[in-house]
Amino acid sequence: MVQFVHPSREDITLAGVLAALADPMRLRIVKSLLAQGDCMSCAEAAPCPGMAKSTLSNHFRVLREAGLIQTSKKGVEHRNVVREADINARFPKLLKTILGYPE
Amino acid sequence: MVQFVHPSREDITLAGVLAALADPMRLRIVKSLLAQGDCMSCAEAAPCPGMAKSTLSNHFRVLREAGLIQTSKKGVEHRNVVREADINARFPKLLKTILGYPE
DNA sequence: TTCAATAGTTCACTATTACTGAACTATTGA
DNA sequence: TCAATAGTTCAGTAATAGTGAACTATTGAA
Structure with missing residues (x-):
């Protein structure tokens, strides 16, 4: 079983954080997660039909290792949440600013 | 003679912009340019002794192509300024937010 | 004019990183 | 036990970054 890497x-x-958000797809994933407000599976969170599963998995890994999302296993799927509190504590207003621009 | 690429x-x-600022060295260059308030040559603006000239030149190219700085030739050296007005118009508060955090 | 010095760019090479299909692991439900 | 589902890992290729060496352009001096 895989144990996820989450930076403290x-x-x-x-x-x-900037590198993780510098990819349009990852930016959309984070926006999607925040809009939902709740945990989402990788497939749900990814507004990108047709993208290879492995590519998607990689994007989630990058977000996770950057500290942007927290992933936990729930049954057969992985649930993801944005680590808003951590990012806001570390870099106040950063998330809100970056995610606030229209697509 | 080289003509610089500056996006409108x-x-x-x-x-x-995020990708350009996601590199610590480039972030420091932009901070250095803004702190100075004036145009600076590449060598002046780069707080990175010992870095290869070609690497430095590459960082400036990335910043330029991302639209973060404007480069103009003045004599033997190139003068660089941060395109604050353009970035602020396009992405309000982004620069201030990102550059506001301590090193 | 010619030559050296200076500031940057471009090139060529290597090293790291991203994308993807295929194979694999883990969980659920029939 | 078997199939389906969700996601990861692997291996191969493609794209990108860092660097020394060679190059260009400008200035200033002999």
Whole structure:
């Protein structure tokens, strides 16, 4: 079984967060997660039909390792939430600012 | 003679700006440019002794192509300014937010 | 004019990173 | 036990970053 890598709050870096959000698909995933407000499976959270599963999995890994999302296993699927509190504590207003622009 | 590529204001993308700022060295360059308030040569603007000239040149190219800085030739050196007005018009508060965090 | 110095760019090479199909793991339900 | 589902890992290829060396352009001096 796979154990997910989640950096602690202090280990979240600005460069890591920016790099993670610098991909349009990942930006959309985070927006989608926040709009929903609740946990979502990878498939639900990804507004990208036709994308390879492995690519999607990779995007979630990048978001996870940057500290942007928390992934937990629930049954056969993985539930994801944005680590809003951690990001806001570390980089106030960053998320809100970046995610606030129209597509 | 080399003509620099500067995207027009409308062509500046969020992904491009974030990707450009996702590198610690480039973030420091932009901070350094803004702190100075004035045009700076590449060498002046780069707080990175010992870095290869070609690497530095590449960082400036990335910043330029992302629309973050404007480069103009002045004598033997290139003068760089942050395109604050353009970035602020396109993505309000983004620069201030990202550059506001301590190193 | 010619030559050296200076500031950056471009090139070529290597090293790291991203995308994808295929194979694999883990869980659920029949 | 078997099939279906969700996602990860692997292996291969494609794209991108870092660097020294060679190149271009400008200035200033002999």
